[in-house]
Amino acid sequence: MTAVDTNLLADLQMRGLVNQMTSPEDLAQHLEQSRVLYCGFDPTADSLHIGSLVPLLVLRRFQQAGHKPLALVGGATGMIGDPSFKAQERKLNTVDIINQWVDRLKAQVSAFIEFNDQPHSAEVVNNYDWTKDVDVLTFLRDVGKHFSVSAMIQKESVKQRLDRDGEGISFTEFAYMILQSFDFSELYKQYHCSLQIGGSDQWGNITGGIDLTRRQHRAQVFGLTLPLVTKSDGTKFGKTESGTIWLDAKKTSQYAFYQFWINSADADVYQFLRYFTFLSETQMVAIEEQDKAAQGRPQAQGVLATEVTRLVHGEEGLQAALRITEALFSGQLSQLTSGDLQQLYLDGMPASTTCESELTLVQMLVDSGLAKSNKMAREFIGNNAVSINGEKVSDVDAVFNSTSGLHKEFHVIKRGKKLFHLLRWQA
RNA sequence: GGUGGGGUUCCCGAGUGGCCAAAGGGAUCAGACUGUAAAUCUGACGCGCAAGCUUCGGUGGUUCGAAUCCACCUCCCACCA
Known part of the structure; x- marks a missing residue:
């Protein structure tokens, strides 16, 4: 027995x-x-x-x-x-x-x-x-x-x-x-x-x-x-602006999955640790205590995202998600090597390739899916919501080509605070 | 099979001949503030730089003009059988 x-x-x-x-x-x-x-x-x-x-x-x-x-x-x-x-x-x-x-x-x-x-x-x-x-x-x-x-x-x-x-x-x-x-x-x-x-x-x-x-x-x-998992703000758990969070990495990349958890609200995150991780009660209480004592960003979201991503996508999937997150949110984009960018590409960062010799910023936004229409793209640019390779671009008519990219190959397009896209120029 | 009521832009829901790209709410998005939070404030929210164009279940019609009227079709609901 x-x-x-x-x-x-x-x-x-x-x-x-x-x-x-x-x-x-x-x-x-x-x-x-x-x-x-x-x-x-x-x-x-x-x-x-x-x-x-x-x-x-x-x-x-x-x-x-x-x-x-x-x-x-x-x-x-x-x-x-x-x-x-x-x-x-x-x-x-x-x-x-x-x-x-x-x-x-x-x-x-x-x-x-x-x-x-x-x-x-x-x-x-x-x-x-x-x-x-x-x-x-x-x-x-x-x-x-x-x-x-x-x-x-x-x-x-x-x-x-x-x-x-x-x-x-x-x-x-x-x-x-x-x-x-x-x-x-x-x-x-x-x-x-x-x-x-x-x-x-x-x-x-x-x-x-x-x-x-x-x-x-x-x-x-x-x-x-x-229990039904609920969020403190009353919105539905498991949905984001980009849709449902799937367990299949082909439908929701490890990176997007990790990001979902790291964006958990403070009001929810400690409950989510209990629901979704195998941490012991003492560990979870300790995290909550420390966060309460500390100023600024709590650590709970990071722990949650790490634990759950590992559970669902394994250690490798977690590392891929972390590499992208690290590069986009804490690194200096311009300091990434060509190899780093290659790796992001392989890690499943949202990306696309183009054969055009040059593209307007508006087109880049629409093609990458970061803007739904030209009109929205223009609006984003006008709102100062777009940056390329870490630099804000507010010129609606801006045009880019491969030579303006990092290592003459990559453009990291950012719309808003959290959405990125890697555009690669075909040589 | 009969009778009645419905199908409006992501959702709910107003609108019953022009002032309607269509009230209001929700959701969503961006900016400011921040911690890749929350709350709050501002703005956007069919497509188009614009003139304008395409929408209100479908098809045809009436009309100078239709989401709104008519016919047929289709789907849903309620009650009756």
Whole structure:
């Protein structure tokens, strides 16, 4: 029997990672032995985003404490679409696309949990495997019969949708809850899985699964939900001006990822350390104390960005992000060597190459995506928001060519305080 | 299938023949102040240097002129069956 860390629940609570759980005392006792738990991830895009980071890391926390995590990829549920707390019915994606996404998610999810020869080695499962061959009649008789529609419409997760004027819900989405419940029951049967974790919006779906498992297998299983990550200013966590922060480095570079965390607000950063890092409570308290005592910029954002970037992108990814950050925010651009700039290019700094012999500043801004239109580009220049290689440029008609660049090859374009682009002239 | 109500610029939401590129709010962006914060203040926020051009679910029509009127289509919602 694997040794189990019985402090796990206390640690999760200290971190604020417990939103709700079913029968807390029984669960605490249940977790005194190594158990199997699962969390589902639906393929709603070709990558997970940082919204899934909390559950992924909690799976890891459970595994470190000696439990066996199952990462469920929703090949079946992803075809339906979870209506929980969604304001509108969603468009269905094609089967082909969903299947591609399933493969990507499998790979992504695997990076957060350990696969080894231990009894609590992680596994990735796909609910399509046990759903695809269930025919409608069997499903309705064996599964659907256990659900009461009047109970289902009482669930908070769909209630507001039903109450909301101008919106409705299709039977397809309404049935999602049943599918997810079936997963839990099935995983209990196959793996003796006795705990499901998920975001707070999953409470209704999880309790549905607990009920079904009890009815089908006369077994007590548990649910635990994690808090929704919120920001103190009320804006949505995980979005920036440039969009969603993805876990896939091809969609959000390590540098952009690192930058996201370093821009965390003071009011949020200490909570984020608890959510997203594995630092001990003493370490985190020490950081907070020191920041309070010190004047000026706190260190917490740096610690957070470093820890999370390393968790998601590994040591190499972190170093790449740090090199770019260092060069852009604390170094003198003009002192970078040609090699340094090459490295930034390789590290994934936003960059492009041009073959033109010369370009106006306006064109450079638009081509690099730093300005959406010529008009905006002009406005930025007029506002004194643009600099090239560290020098402010306020001339709307400015023109550049390769010889005006660093090492006759590179222009570092900066718009505003934080957005950079590396333009490289093709020889 | 029937009846009624809707689809406005990123979002919410005004606008029911010209004064409408379209109120207001939110989000977002830039500048100042700062710590690559917060708060605050200023400005921008369809495209175009401009003249002007392209938008209000789609297509056609009425009109000197349409987001606004008409026809058809399409999608959504509610109720009834």
